[in-house]
Amino acid sequence: xxxxxxxxxxxxxxxxxxxxxxxxxxxxxxxxxxxxxxxxxxxxxxxxxxxxxxxxxxxxxxxxxxxxxxxxxxxxxxxxxxxxxxxxxxxxxxxxxxxxxxxxxxxxxxxxxxxxxxxxxxxxxxxxxxxxxxxxxxxxxxxxxxxxxxxxxxxxxxxx
Amino acid sequence: xxxxxxxxxxxxxxxxxxxxxxxxxxxxxxxxxxxxxxxxxxxxxxxxxxxxxxxxxxxxxxxxxxxxxxxxxxxxxxxxxxxxxxxxxxxxxxxxxxxxxxxxxxxxxxxxxxxxxxxxxxxxxxxxxxxxxxxxxxxxxxxxxxxxxxxxxxxxxxxxxxxxxxxxxxxxxxxxxxxxxxxxxxxxxxxxxxxxxxxxxxxxxxxxxxxxxxxxxxxxxxxxxxxxxxxxxxxxxxxxxxxxxxxxxxxxxxxxxxxxxxxxxxxxxxxxxxxxxxxxxxxxxxxxxxxxxxx
Ligand SMILES: Cc1cc2nc3c(=O)[nH]c(=O)nc-3n(C[C@H](O)[C@H](O)[C@H](O)COP(=O)(O)OP(=O)(O)OC[C@H]3O[C@@H](n4cnc5c(N)ncnc54)[C@H](O)[C@@H]3O)c2cc1C
Numbered sequence: 071x072x073x074x075x076x077x078x079x080x081x082x083x084x085x086x087x088x089x090x091x092x093x094x095x096x097x098x099x100x101x102x103x104x105x106x107x108x109x110x111x112x113x114x115x116x117x118x119x120x121x122x123x124x125x126x127x128x129x130x131x132x133x134x135x136x137x138x139x140x141x142x143x144x145x146x147x148x149x150x151x152x153x154x155x156x157x158x159x160x161x162x163x164x165x166x167x168x169x170x171x172x173x174x175x176x177x178x179x180x181x182x183x184x185x186x187x188x189x190x191x192x193x194x195x196x197x198x199x200x201x202x203x204x205x206x207x208x209x210x211x212x213x214x215x216x217x218x219x220x221x222x223x224x225x226x227x228x229x230x
Numbered sequence: 231x232x233x234x235x236x237x238x239x240x241x242x243x244x245x246x247x248x249x250x251x252x253x254x255x256x257x258x259x260x261x262x263x264x265x266x267x268x269x270x271x272x273x274x275x276x277x278x279x280x281x282x283x284x285x286x287x288x289x290x291x292x293x294x295x296x297x298x299x300x301x302x303x304x305x306x307x308x309x310x311x312x313x314x315x316x317x318x319x320x321x322x323x324x325x326x327x328x329x330x331x332x333x334x335x336x337x338x339x340x341x342x343x344x345x346x347x348x349x350x351x352x353x354x355x356x357x358x359x360x361x362x363x364x365x366x367x368x369x370x371x372x373x374x375x376x377x378x379x380x381x382x383x384x385x386x387x388x389x390x391x392x393x394x395x396x397x398x399x400x401x402x403x404x405x406x407x408x409x410x411x412x413x414x415x416x417x418x419x420x421x422x423x424x425x426x427x428x429x430x431x432x433x434x435x436x437x438x439x440x441x442x443x444x445x446x447x448x449x450x451x452x453x454x455x456x457x458x459x460x461x462x463x464x465x466x467x468x469x470x471x472x473x474x475x476x477x478x479x480x481x482x483x484x485x486x487x488x489x490x491x492x493x494x495x496x497x498x499x500x501x502x503x504x505x506x507x508x509x510x511x512x513x514x515x516x517x518x519x520x521x522x523x524x525x
Contacts, residue, residue: 075231094233095263095270118261119415124328130302131328136261140233141253141276184327205414206326 079143083108084152090139098142099123099134102149110150110179114208121207124180125149131187133206150179153186161227162186166220173211180207185221193225235276239283239362239391245275247364247387252277254298255332257325258341283336283391286310292396297336297389301348305330311513314395315505316351316404316423316498322514323347323408326415336390342376342447349376349448350423350440351406356396361388369394376447399436402427403505405498405515408442409490413517418443419482422470422494424502426462434462434503444474444491451495459503467496 076091083106090105102125103109114122116135123135126148153160162182165171172178181204188195188203195203200221201214209217234250236242246252251271253259255278263270277283283296288309295304304310304321311318324330324338324347338348339359349372357372361384372393375382384390398404408421421442429435439451451469456462471492478484501515511518 077231077233094231094272094274097260097264116264118257118325118329121326121328130331132332133328136256136264137332138233138253138256138260138274138276141235141256141278143235187327202414203327206328 077140079140081106081139081142081147082145083147084149085146092139094138094140096139097135098125098132098137098139098147101139102134102147108149108151112176112179114176114180118206119208120177121180121184121204122177124183124207126183126187129187129190131184131206148183150182153182160186161224162189162220165223165227166217169216169220169223171212171217171220177207177209177211181209181217185217185224189221189225189228193228195221195225197222232273233276234274235279237279237281239280239389242275242277242280242389243362243364243387245273246389249273249386250275251386252389254278254334254337255300257329257333258337258343277389278332278334290397292394295335295393295395297339297391297393298334299336301325301330301333301335301338302327304335305513313398314351314355314404315511315513315515316406316425316502317348317355317395318513319406319515320347320349320351320421320423323410323416323418323516335393339372339375339393340382340384340390342378342380342382344379344445344447345418345421345443346448347406347408347418347421347442350421350442351404352393352395353440353448353450354423354425354438355398355404356425356438358394359390360392360394362391363387363389367391373448373450379446398425399427401429401506402436403502405501405505405511407494407498407501407515407519409494410516417481420444420474420476420487420491420494422466422491422498424466424495424498426499426502426506428503428506429456432507433458434499437462437466437499439466439470439495439499441470441474441491441495444470444476444487449473459500462503463496463499466499467492470495 114120410416476487
């Protein structure tokens with residue numbers, strides 16, 4: 071049996087270049103988790119509905135479950151691990167813990183990615199803006215209120 | 231199997247003429263393929279990095295929206311959210327921030343779903359699509375493009391490069407509303423767009439209405455004439471319900487769709503008239519007045 075054909079590409083994830091040989095149809099999520107070994111980004115629905123797989127592509131949120139990995143070459147990919155340098159917590163991470171916005175934690179990486187994209191676009195969001203900004207991220211535990219509070223606390227801290 | 235990233239229109243057209251299929255944001259193509267709706271085409275050309283197709287040009291005769299302009303670009307665009315508000319109402323409803331960030335106008339139009347949210351606004355705004363291939367360029371009215379659910383009259387080697395919208399007449403504006411069961415991540419149960427022009431006395435002198443998710447393609451309501459806003463809204467509602475040919479599926483029955491599309495059409499006429507009269511109703515209209523409004 072012939073091996074599936076692969077394409078060699080370099081993916082830039084969190085500032086590091088990763089050369090990978092992948093099939094044309096591979097999703098970015100799978101390559102990030104399996105080839106590159108960063109497992110913070112989660113697979114939930116595999117259908118762009120739940121947002122657990124959210125990463126930043128050139129600073130904008132993208133559902134990595136349904137984005138072709140080969141199409142991400144040459145672009146800056148940021149996963150939850152890359153929000154801050156190793157061992158430091160992003161203010162959003164600290165605040166989502168302190169506000170009680172994490173229960174099972176499965177949605178948290180995607181929430182953090184969407185929230186960071188929102189705050190870089192809109193440093194002073196209304197609660198409605200936050201809910202719209204997180205509308206592609208499902209959480210089955212918290213009821214969202216504490217996640218919204220964590221985003222608002224981060225925005226307020228940043229404004230000083 | 232091949233994958234090619236095009237940086238110019240010419241590169242993309244060459245790849246298409248060699249049999250590749252275009253992928254822009256992939257939010258229909260890749261999502262559909264992962265679902266087994268249709269296998270991923272073996273030869274793909276990524277067109278999302280063709281910078282010249284990512285621009286909105288304002289000209290004397292109207293606006294030219296590049297095929298790669300995203301729903302996010304549209305919902306943020308100063309001119310489109312005011313003078314072409316119905317289109318921005320549609321784009322601002324698409325999926326989530328990430329869907330709007332990757333999803334393009336060209337992809338929405340060429341995917342030709344009868345539930346596509348930019349379809350009925352583009353139709354009432356008099357949109358034309360510009361298709362280009364190595365053989366040449368042609369422009370056609372957007373209604374001619376759609377031939378069935380998921381089908382267009384474009385040849386496989388043709389790339390949609392832009393959507394052209396004529397300059398709106400004075401005292402005119404547009405609006406799009408969709409029925410949804412939740413406030414985000416929805417597909418239109420039904421939807422309706424209206425474009426109206428007001429006469430000096432505040433009555434409607436010209437009106438176009440188009441309907442979403444009630445026929446194999448986006449359709450235009452025929453036979454509407456001017457009159458008072460209330461009369462035109464009522465006539466549009468009745469005509470929309472009569473001319474719709476909806477199906478029943480897990481989302482709604484045909485009877486429910488037939489009824490509610492009339493409600494949406496009447497409300498779209500009223501909102502378009504308010505905007506044409508100078509009232510600022512923010513985009514998306516759904517959030518301001520529609521199903522799922524905040525208050
Ligand atoms: C979670 C989710 C929610 C969504 N919600 C909505 C919604 O609310 N409303 C709505 O209308 N849509 C919705 N969509 C569908 C989709 O996001 C839009 O239709 C989007 O505009 C498609 O653009 P794209 O660039 O991603 O297209 P792609 O997937 O890249 O392409 C779609 C099709 O068009 C072809 N194509 C793309 N660009 C061109 C071009 N320039 N010339 C010729 N052919 C081309 C491709 O070959 C493919 O067949 C949703 C999708 C997802 C995943």
